[in-house]
Each structure stands twice: as structure tokens, then as C-alpha cells.
Amino acid sequence: MSTLGAFGQTYKAPRTADGDPNLNGIWQAMNTANWDLAPHAAHAGSIVALGAAGAEAAGIGVVEGGEIPYLAEALAKKKENAANWVKLDPEVKCYLPGIPRATYMPFPFQIVQSKNRILFSYEYASAARVVNMGKPTKAPDHFWMGWSNGHWEGETLVIDVTNFNDETWFDRAGDFHSDALHVVERYTAISPDALMYEAQIEDPKTFSRPWNISMPLYRHLEKNAQLLEFKCVEFVEELMYGHLRKKASP
Amino acid sequence: MKHRLRCWPLLVAVACGAGAIHAQTAASPAAKSDWKVPRMPDGHPDFQGLWTNATNKPLERPKELGAKEFYTPEEMVEVNKKGYLGERAFQPEAHYDFSQYGMDALQAKFAPNFRTSLIVGPEGRIPPMTPEGAKRNADRAAAAKGHEFDGPENRSLLERCLVFGDQEGPPMLPPMYNNNMEIVQAPGTVAIFNEMIHDVRLLPTDGRPHVAGSVRLWRGDSRAQWDGDTLAIDTTNFTSKTPFHGSSENLHVVERMTRTSQETILYQFTVDDPHTWTKAWSAELVMGPAEGELYEFACHEGNHGLPDNLKAARLQEQKATGGTK
Numbered sequence: 001m002s003t004l005g006a007f008g009q010t011y012k013a014p015r016t017a018d019g020d021p022n023l024n025g026i027w028q029a030m031n032t033a034n035w036d037l038a039p040h041a042a043h044a045g046s047i048v049a050l051g052a053a054g055a056e057a058a059g060i061g062v063v064e065g066g067e068i069p070y071l072a073e074a075l076a077k078k079k080e081n082a083a084n085w086v087k088l089d090p091e092v093k094c095y096l097p098g099i100p101r102a103t104y105m106p107f108p109f110q111i112v113q114s115k116n117r118i119l120f121s122y123e124y125a126s127a128a129r130v131v132n133m134g135k136p137t138k139a140p141d142h143f144w145m146g147w148s149n150g151h152w153e154g155e156t157l158v159i160d161v162t163n164f165n166d167e168t169w170f171d172r173a174g175d176f177h178s179d180a181l182h183v184v185e186r187y188t189a190i191s192p193d194a195l196m197y198e199a200q201i202e203d204p205k206t207f208s209r210p211w212n213i214s215m216p217l218y219r220h221l222e223k224n225a226q227l228l229e230f231k232c233v234e235f236v237e238e239l240m241y242g243h244l245r246k247k248a249s250p
Numbered sequence: 251m252k253h254r255l256r257c258w259p260l261l262v263a264v265a266c267g268a269g270a271i272h273a274q275t276a277a278s279p280a281a282k283s284d285w286k287v288p289r290m291p292d293g294h295p296d297f298q299g300l301w302t303n304a305t306n307k308p309l310e311r312p313k314e315l316g317a318k319e320f321y322t323p324e325e326m327v328e329v330n331k332k333g334y335l336g337e338r339a340f341q342p343e344a345h346y347d348f349s350q351y352g353m354d355a356l357q358a359k360f361a362p363n364f365r366t367s368l369i370v371g372p373e374g375r376i377p378p379m380t381p382e383g384a385k386r387n388a389d390r391a392a393a394a395k396g397h398e399f400d401g402p403e404n405r406s407l408l409e410r411c412l413v414f415g416d417q418e419g420p421p422m423l424p425p426m427y428n429n430n431m432e433i434v435q436a437p438g439t440v441a442i443f444n445e446m447i448h449d450v451r452l453l454p455t456d457g458r459p460h461v462a463g464s465v466r467l468w469r470g471d472s473r474a475q476w477d478g479d480t481l482a483i484d485t486t487n488f489t490s491k492t493p494f495h496g497s498s499e500n501l502h503v504v505e506r507m508t509r510t511s512q513e514t515i516l517y518q519f520t521v522d523d524p525h526t527w528t529k530a531w532s533a534e535l536v537m538g539p540a541e542g543e544l545y546e547f548a549c550h551e552g553n554h555g556l557p558d559n560l561k562a563a564r565l566q567e568q569k570a571t572g573g574t575k
Contacts, residue, residue, distance in 0.1 A: 017291030017437075024436045095551050096448075110452055112434045112441040114298060119434040119441050121450040128443055128450045130432060130544065143546040167551070224458045229467050233412050233550045237402040244560035245401040246567070 013155060013189035018115040021155050021189055025111060026220040026227065029104035029197070032059035034091075036173035037213060039066055046086050056172075062104070064212040068175060074206045081174025089172055093240060094232035096127050096144035098168025099161050099183050100199040100213065108220055110227050118150060118157070123227045131159050139163035142179055157187040170201075178205040193219040287479055287509050290435055294455075295479045295509050297433045297440065302540040303422060303517065304360040304429040306330065309533065311367030311374030319374065320364045361514055361538030368423075368533040376495055376531055383526035387496045399563030402556060407492065409556050411549035413468055414446040416494045420470060420485050420503045421519035421533070428547060430540045440474055440481060447549045453483055460486050466499060468492055481507040498525040513539055 013021035032040070039061030045054030070078055081088055091097065097105055107123040118131040131150040139147035139162060147163040166179040186198040195217040202210040288296040306329065311318075321329055367374040379387065397404050408415040417425040422444070430445040442451040453474035460471045471487035483505040490499040506518040515537040522530035 024439070096546075096548055110439075112436045112439050112452070114434050114436060117298065117432070117434050119432075119443060119450065121441065121443075121452060126447070126449045128448055130434065130443065137543070141545070144548050144551060145546055226454065226461070227452055228461070228465065229469070231412060231468055233410065237410070241402045241557055241560060244557055244564060246397075246399070246563070 011155075011190050014192075016113060016115075020113070020115070020152055021157070022113065023111050023118075023157060023187060023189065023195065024113045026108050026225050027111065027195060027217040028106075028108040028220060029215055029217055031062060031104065031215055032057045033062045033104040033213070033215060034101065034106060034171055035059065037061065037063050037171050037175055038068065038173065040173070062213045062215045064214060069208045069211055071206060071208055074176075078174045078176060081169070081176055083174075085172050085174055088174070090168055091172065092236070094125055094236045095167065097122070097124060098144055098164060099129075099146050099148075100185065100197075100201070101168060101170055102127055102145070103185075103197055103199075103217070104215060107230060108225075108227060121227060123230050125230065125232055136160070144168060146181075146183065153186075155188050157185075159185040159187075161185060176206070177201070177203045180205045187217075190216065193221060285511060288512075290437075292437050294435075294476055295481070296435065297481070297507065297509060297515060298435055300430060300432050300540040300542070300544065301515060301537045302360065302429045303424045303431070303535055303537045305363055305368070305424055305535050306332065306360060307363055307365055307368055307535070309368045309423065310376060311369065315366050315374070317372040317374070318366055319370070319372065321366055323364075326362075326364060361536035363536045365534070368535050370532050370534055377527045377529045379496065379526060380524070380528055383496060383498070383523075386498065386526075387493075390493075399560060402560070405556055405559065409553075409559070411447060411553050411556075413449070413492060414444075416492065418444060418446060418449065418469065419494070420451070420472065420483070420505055421494070421521060422505075422517070424535075430544055432544045443544060445544045445547050448547050453481075455481075460484075463487065466490075470501070470503065477506070479508065483507070494521065496526055497521065497523045500525045510536075 013023070016022045016024075035056045036059065040056070040059055042058040043056050045051075045056060047054045068078075086092060091101075091105075102109065102120075102122045102124065105122070105124050109120055109122040112119040112121065116133050118133060119128065120131065121128045127145060129145045129148050131148040133150050133152075136149040137147075142163050142165040144165060144167060146161040148159050148161050150157055150159040152158070161183040164177070164179060164181040164183075166177065166181075169176050180203050182202045184200040184202075186196075188196045188198075190196045196214065197217050198212060198214040200210050200212050201207070290296045369375060394404065399405075402410060406415065407413050414425045417423040422431070422442075425446045428445045432443045434441045434443065438454060438456050440453045440455060442453070443449075444451070449469065451469065451472055453472050455474045455476060457475065458473065460473060465471065465487060466489040467487050468489060468491065470485040472483050472485040474481055474483045476482075483503075485503040485505070486501075488497070488499045488501045494501055494503075501521060501523045504520045504522075506516075508516045508518075510516045516534060517537050518532065518534040520530055520532040
């Protein structure tokens with residue numbers, strides 16, 4: 001990947017007691033990638049009652065080269081997903097977001113960094129994963145959040161994420177993947193309060209070649225910043241199970 | 251040898267041996283005298299790793315034991331034969347055998363604990379409720395009666411995949427299975443990742459105050475501080491949706507975690523809620539090392555139980571009224 005140079009790779013992060021770049025903190029993306037990874041103009045939302053509050057904000061896009069290299073059949077499915085996103089997007093049902101989507105959802109996440117284990121705790125849906133920094137381990141199964149093995153390459157935390165299921169999406173625009181997804185994430189501090197996040201996305205069942213996204217992540221600087229709860233399961237019960245409710249007696 | 255308590259090799263003498271052991275705390279530490287608390291680079295104790303809080307002891311002491319707070323080593327041998335769920339391990343009216351789901355702790359490892367109940371003190375039981383607490387719980391039970399299958403919010407928190415019953419806590423008590431947690435530490439933060447239901451407690455140790463009282467949280471708002479080598483955790487800001495043995499949103503939980511040997515963490519808690527109980531009460535258990543990794547418990551994503559239960563109730567109603575649709 002070559003984007004980092006443009007953002008200034010000369011910065012050297014403070015070290016942890018173990019000598020690794022210190023990425024501890026509460027971070028959040030500040031973009032509209034969760035609406036659409038690709039460049040997009042603003043447009044009206046799907047819920048009429050929400051008016052401007054429900055509309056989609058524009059974004060310059062986070063895909064390097066601007067285009068996701070879908071295979072022809074997969075592109076048709078992406079378009080179908082986009083046309084039916086309210087019905088089909090796993091986010092609407094409060095399902096675990098997968099990687100990389102967890103990184104740029106409109107919620108903060110916290111990194112708790114130790115020498116051999118690095119915990120990523122996401123506010124959205126209490127999603128979490130622990131990155132193994134020791135000898136890489138093999139996953140016994142497929143998971144919503146994948147299976148994460150990490151290592152340091154100089155200033156950069158590199159995380160190899162495998163063993164996804166095929167249930168998560170990348171955004172509300174219907175961008176999706178199969179269970180052959182393989183994500184290589186790179187986190188590099190570019191200033192005391194910003195990280196550059198890059199992810200290489202590979203899935204030969206869905207894309208014609210690997211492709212990359214990149215975006216800065218910003219540190220929450222407010223005093224006593226902390227993750228709160230977004231246990232959205234409760235918020236989707238009416239949507240998912242409302243039709244099974246006991247009807248009031250006539 | 252399915253029905254044999256398994257013990258960690260280093261703890262065999264304590265957990266399974268019949269030798270005379272003086273038991274005045276939950277676990278007589280098997281620590282060798284040269285054992286030292288492992289420490290993080292910042293000097294605080296290192297709790298990191300995978301732990302289980304599985305236990306074969308009930309929260310409340312069986313009444314027939316009276317004020318007897320500890321078993322003798324000889325009695326422990328008999329107690330350990332009964333396993334974790336005891337008679338609850340198999341419920342004939344249910345369609346499954348809990349042991350199929352790893353819910354019988356004879357299938358799980360747990361740390362030795364000579365206590366007769368997790369609740370400490372001569373009473374060994376949850377204190378009586380205040381009139382206010384008793385009325386609130388009676389009203390709640392009366393309102394729920396006959397409406398158990400009306401809608402999703404009538405089902406248990408566990409079945410709804412919101413939090414794992416009142417075991418997820420705090421205070422953290424062992425759920426039926428997957429009693430696992432991973433602790434990761436960084437300067438200023440201790441994180442406890444509970445497998446059930448994939449939830450992380452992020453505990454700041456920097457002395458900050460609790461969030462505003464208007465922010466109510468399913469698992470409360472926790473602050474930690476180091477009291478010597480003990481991690482003391484103070485939690486408030488609960489909701490009324492997660493009653494812990496009948497508590498109100500005013501529940502106040504103080505937990506204390508102390509690394510007592512290479513293989514054990516002593517976990518103690520005191521709960522107080524003047525709107526519920528006539529006095530505060532305390533309990534303790536011993537956490538031991540868990541094997542393997544923490545795996546993803548994607549509960550909501552695969553929740554067929556909740557909609558199926560509601561569907562079944564609607565079908566039964568149709569049948570009862572002879573309705574055609």
C-alpha cells in the first residue's frame with residue numbers, strides 16, 4: 001500500500017513500556033464510509049418522516065482508485081443489495097458489523113493495548129475482538145468479526161483477519177463479500193491524535209483483485225471520554241418480532 | 251471418567267486431596283511461598299489471561315447447613331461429586347439434557363472453594379427485602395403473570411440476547427456455560443471481556459467520576475482503583491431493566507479482585523440497594539484459568555428461540571379459540 005506517504009510517515013508514535021507504538025485510546029472515523037465506501041453525493045433517506053435528519057451525507061470516498069472491482073455477478077448482487085438496503089443491511093438488525101465496517105461506523109471504539117493481546121472494543125452492539133500478537137493461531141470456525149492475528153511492522157500494527165462468515169456488509173450501499181474474505185488492516189499513528197487506517201480487501205469469490213480503503217481515525221479528546229453502551233438488540237425487537245406480538249383482545 | 255471433578259495439577263492437593271487443610275478463606279492459596287504477584291510494567295498486578303468463574307457452589311447457603319460457612323476437606327470430596335448444577339443438570343420436563351450443552355460443570359473445570367455458599371457470613375443468604383423492595387418485585391411479578399409470551403420484552407434478557415441474565419452483572423456470577431472472560435490491561439485501563447454476551451467492561455483507573463446520573467446503562471458505569479494489589483471496582487448508574495436478585499436501578503456494586511496465586515483470582519463483591527434490601531450483602535468466589543480462546547458468542551444473530559417461542563404462543567392461542575387464522 002502506498003497511501004501513507006501522502007499523510008506523512010515521518011511521525012513516530014510514543015512507545016508503550018514494551019517498546020511498541022502506543023495506540024491506546026478511543027478512536028473514531030469522521031467520514032461517511034458507513035453510508036457508502038465509494039464517492040457519493042448526498043441524497044434523501046428512505047424514511048420519509050425523518051426528512052433531512054434521515055438523509056445521507058455526501059463523501060469523497062475511501063476506496064483507493066474510487067472503484068470496487070466486483071466480478072460481474074457480484075456487482076449485480078451489490079446493486080440488488082443497495083436497492084433493498086433497509087430490508088437487507090445487517091446493521092439495521094443490529095447484527096455484529098464485521099471488519100473493516102466496525103472501524104468506520106458512526107460510533108467510537110477503544111484500543112486496549114498489551115504486549116501479546118490487543119483488545120478492540122466497539123461501542124456499536126458491544127462488538128469486540130482480541131488480536132493475538134503472539135504466534136499466529138488458526139481459527140476453528142467462521143465468525144462475524146473474523147479471526148485476528150497481528151504483528152508490528154515498524155510504526156504499523158498489521159492485523160490479518162480471516163475466517164469471516166458471509167453475513168456482514170461493508171456499508172449501507174450494499175457492498176458485500178463472501179466467506180472467502182481476507183482483510184489485512186494497517187493502523188499507523190500519523191500524529192498524537194490521529195491514526196491512518198488502511199485495509200486491503202481480498203475475496204476471489206466476489207472481487208477480481210484485492211482492493212484498498214484508507215481513512216484517518218481521530219482520537220476522542222473530550223475530558224473523561226469513555227465508551228457508552230449501544231445495545232441495539234432492544235431497538236430492533238419491534239422490527240424483527242413485532243409481528244409475533246399478542247394482539248389486543250377485540 | 252465423566253463424573254469426576256477435574257482439577258488443575260497445581261491445585262490437586264487443595265481441590266481433590268483429603269489431607270487436613272485449614273480453610274478460612276474461599277480458597278486456601280496453594281501458592282508456594284516464593285510465588286510473587288505478576289506485575290505490569292507500571293507496577294500494578296497483572297491479571298491478564300483467560301479466566302473462568304465456574305463454581306459448584308450456590309449463591310445462597312442451603313438452609314440445612316445453618317451457619318456453617320465452610321466444608322471440611324472430607325465433605326468437599328462428597329460435594330464435588332455433585333457437580334455444578336447438581337439436580338438442575340437434568341430437567342425431565344425440558345427437552346434437553348444440559349450436559350449436551352456443556353452446562354453441567356462436571357464438564358467444566360472450576361477453582362477450589364471450601365465455602366458452602368458464595369454469600370459470606372453466618373447467614374449465607376440474601377437479606378430480607380425492605381417493604382418497598384418486596385412490593386416492587388411483587389408488583390412486577392403480578393404484572394408479568396399470564397403475559398410471559400405476549401411479546402419480546404416479556405421474555406428473559408438471556409433469551410432476548412441482551413445480557414446473559416443476572417449473571418453477566420456486575421456483579422459477575424457464572425452463567426450456565428462459557429463462564430469465560432479475558433482480561434487485557436493497559437496503563438489506566440483494565441478491560442474484562444465476557445464471552446457471554448460478547449461484552450467488554452472497560453474500567454478506567456484514573457480516578458474520574460461516574461457519568462451523569464441521567465445516563466443509565468445495562469451493565470452500569472464502572473470505575474476502578476488500585477487498593478494495594480487489589481483492583482476495586484465501583485459500579486452505579488444501572489437501569490431498572492436488569493434487576494440483580496430483585497434490585498432497583500439504585501443498585502451499588504463494589505467488586506474486589508485479588509490475584510491470590512498463579513491459578514486463582516479471588517473475586518469478592520458487595521451489593522447495596524436500600525430500595526431493595528434491609529442491608530448490604532457480600533459474596534466471593536474463586537476464578538481459575540480457562541483453556542483455549544474466547545470464541546464469538548453471536549447470540550442475537552442466531553436467535554431462533556425468541557421468535558419460535560412467540561410463534562408457538564400465537565399458534566396455541568389460535569388453537570384455543572378455534573380460530574382459523
